[in-house]
Amino acid sequence: MSQxxxxxxxxxxxxxxxxxxxxxxxxxxxxxxxFSLHLAGVSSLLGAINFITTxxxxxxxxxxxxxxxxFVWAIFVTAILLLLSLPVLAGKTILPALNSAICWELFHPxxxxxxxxxxxxxxxxxxxxxxxxxxxxxxxxxNLFDLNFIGILxxxxxxxxxxxxxxxxxxxxxxxxxxKDLSELKFSSYLAGLIEGDGTIVVxxxxxxxxxxxxxxxxxxxxxxxxxxxxxxxxxxLKNGSLSRKKGVNAYILTINNYDGLLLVTSLINGNMRxxxxxxxxxxxxxxxxxxxxxxxxxxxxxNSPLDSNAWLSGFIEADGHFSVRTTxxxxxxxxxxxxxxxxxxxxxxxxxxxxFLEIIANFLLCSVKAIRLNRTNPEYRxxxxxxxxxxxxxxxxxxxxxxxxxxxxxxxxIKVLVYFKSGQVKHKDIIEKIISIKSxxxxxxxxxxxxxxxxxxxxx
Numbered sequence: 259m260s261q262x263x264x265x266x267x268x269x270x271x272x273x274x275x276x277x278x279x280x281x282x283x284x285x286x287x288x289x290x291x292x293f294s295l296h297l298a299g300v301s302s303l304l305g306a307i308n309f310i311t312t313x314x315x316x317x318x319x320x321x322x323x324x325x326x327x328x329f330v331w332a333i334f335v336t337a338i339l340l341l342l343s344l345p346v347l348a349g350k351t352i353l354p355a356l357n358s359a360i361c362w363e364l365f366h367p368x369x370x371x372x373x374x375x376x377x378x379x380x381x382x383x384x385x386x387x388x389x390x391x392x393x394x395x396x397x398x399x400x401n402l403f404d405l406n407f408i409g410i411l412x413x414x415x416x417x418x419x420x421x422x423x424x425x426x427x428x429x430x431x432x433x434x435x436x437x438k439d440l441s442e443l444k445f446s447s448y449l450a451g452l453i454e455g456d457g458t459i460v461v462x463x464x465x466x467x468x469x470x471x472x473x474x475x476x477x478x479x480x481x482x483x484x485x486x487x488x489x490x491x492x493x494x495x496l497k498n499g500s501l502s503r504k505k506g507v508n509a510y511i512l513t514i515n516n517y518d519g520l521l522l523v524t525s526l527i528n529g530n531m532r533x534x535x536x537x538x539x540x541x542x543x544x545x546x547x548x549x550x551x552x553x554x555x556x557x558x559x560x561x562n563s564p565l566d567s568n569a570w571l572s573g574f575i576e577a578d579g580h581f582s583v584r585t586t587x588x589x590x591x592x593x594x595x596x597x598x599x600x601x602x603x604x605x606x607x608x609x610x611x612x613x614x615f616l617e618i619i620a621n622f623l624l625c626s627v628k629a630i631r632l633n634r635t636n637p638e639y640r641x642x643x644x645x646x647x648x649x650x651x652x653x654x655x656x657x658x659x660x661x662x663x664x665x666x667x668x669x670x671x672x673i674k675v676l677v678y679f680k681s682g683q684v685k686h687k688d689i690i691e692k693i694i695s696i697k698s699x700x701x702x703x704x705x706x707x708x709x710x711x712x713x714x715x716x717x718x719x
Contacts, residue, residue: 299344306337306344313337437521437553441529445495445716447561447568448576448659449523450530452492455577456480459538461545475542476515477523481663483508487709488576488663495718496522521546521553529558530570532618534610536560565622569659569716574619576663578602581672583697585690594684594693596675598652599642604629616641624648646679664704666711671700 313326313334326334440446453459457480462473481489489510493499498519499512514523524542531539543555565571584595600619602612613627620627620641625648630640643649653673661669675693683689699705 296348299348302340303344306340309333309337310341437555438525439528440522440525440718441527441558443526443716443718444569444659445718446526447530447570448573448716449492450527450532450561451570451573452576453477453479453523453527453573454531454533454535455574457535457577459535459542461538461541474515475520475545476513477520477542478514479512480504481510481512483510484707485663486510487712491662491712491715495715498522517549524555528555530561530568532561532570532615533612534606534608537608537610565618566655566658571619571622571655572659572661575600575656576661576665579665581665581668581700583672583675583693583700585694585697592685592687592690594675594678594690596649596672596679597642597644598623598649598672599640601630601638601640604637604639613639623651646676649676649679660711660714662712662715664707667704667707668700671696 313330458478460478461475464473467473489501489512493501493512496514496519498516499514502511502513504511514520520542524539524546528539528543540557543557547553547555561570578600580599582597582599584597586593600616602616604613605611616627616639623641623643624645625641625643628640628642629637631638643652653676656669660666674696678684678689678693684693
């Protein structure tokens with residue numbers, strides 16, 4: 259299987275349609291970058307013409323072309339190659355610029371003219387001599403990869419260094435906005451759980467900063483480095499947001515701060531939230547209602563439906579869940595434990611208790627909530643399955659509402675161990691050795707990641 263490798267990126271990568279489109283760069287940065295490339299190209303063309311003219315017309319008397327020094331020949335041939343290739347570079351960079359400026363759907367897949375345009379643009383790349391590192395499939399802004407792109411995500415290892423492929427998206431003002439309730443989708447509850455686990459909803463208290471810049475709200479979702487494919491998939495479904503590498507930690511941040519993206523995410527998670535983070539959503543809804551007079555987004559209350567009725571818990575586990583296997587072989591009686599746990603701070607940043615919704619999760623998993631790390635600045639609550647019945651409840655739930663990040667792979671190994679518990683074989687020596695082998699490849703010990711399970715990811719339609 260092919261490996262997902264993102265190597266060192268240079269300046270020209272931002273001329274790719276997925277990165278040059280209005281969804282990834284809503285400002286003028288990419289257009290100005292393309293303009294600067296054209297200016298550099300013009301200067302290079304004029305320089306090449308100067309070299310060619312000089313070599314042909316300013317030779318010493320009696321010096322024919324075959325007597326020219328090798329260095330002069332090298333400059334001469336290089337100048338000719340520049341004359342041939344630079345117009346092609348200009349052609350390949352002007353197409354994404356036109357795509358952004360006049361909203362061509364030039365790079366969207368279609369069986370007729372649009373696909374022909376993309377093939378033409380791709381051949382310009384080949385002529386320029388660049389080896390494409392993206393797939394052969396057409397890539398459009400807001401459609402960062404097709405499901406066929408999953409083949410590239412197989413066997414992705416986090417030991418490989420990923421780059422920052424997108425910069426922060428700037429907000430564009432469009433006063434005409436629509437709001438449609440999308441809270442009933444499976445993706446909606448999953449996204450709500452993910453945001454409540456590893457997300458942040460930021461609403462500015464003032465219209466302008468101290469320096470006079472406009473403040474905008476944003477929704478940010480953190481992903482571990484090894485969950486980069488999942489972050490791309492969610493960005494692809496939302497067709498909004500920008501991905502950036504967080505300095506100092508192994509994490510990517512998906513930031514949504516354009517109006518269309520904020521309205522879309524609000525329509526998805528409104529009515530699906532179960533934690534105190536709903537008050538941050540209320541602040542965002544109030545901000546959007548004030549910004550756009552034509553919409554009136556309702557402030558839905560906490561979702562009190564049974565946990566097994568939607569994918570909220572799956573998204574929350576994606577963020578904060580942990581599957582583990584514990585083996586004790588030093589004593590005369592080897593012991594094996596198959597556990598799942600969730601940990602949360604006892605109070606959020608606004609001093610709101612997290613106990614209530616954790617008790618709901620604990621009751622669902624047939625366990626209890628325990629206060630831990632009481633001697634620290636931020637004590638926590640922990641939910642941990644301590645019996646087989648609770649693990650079986652979790653297994654049945656995740657079979658219905660699966661995980662999609664790297665935790666899915668840990669869950670698969672966790673299930674393998676759980677099978678031995680269900681059959682009562684965990685006390686056998688050979689079975690314990692198999693469990694130890696499975697454990698050695700879980701969580702932080704995992705080096706190979708397959709992503710075929712992303713083929714079943716929830717779609718917005």
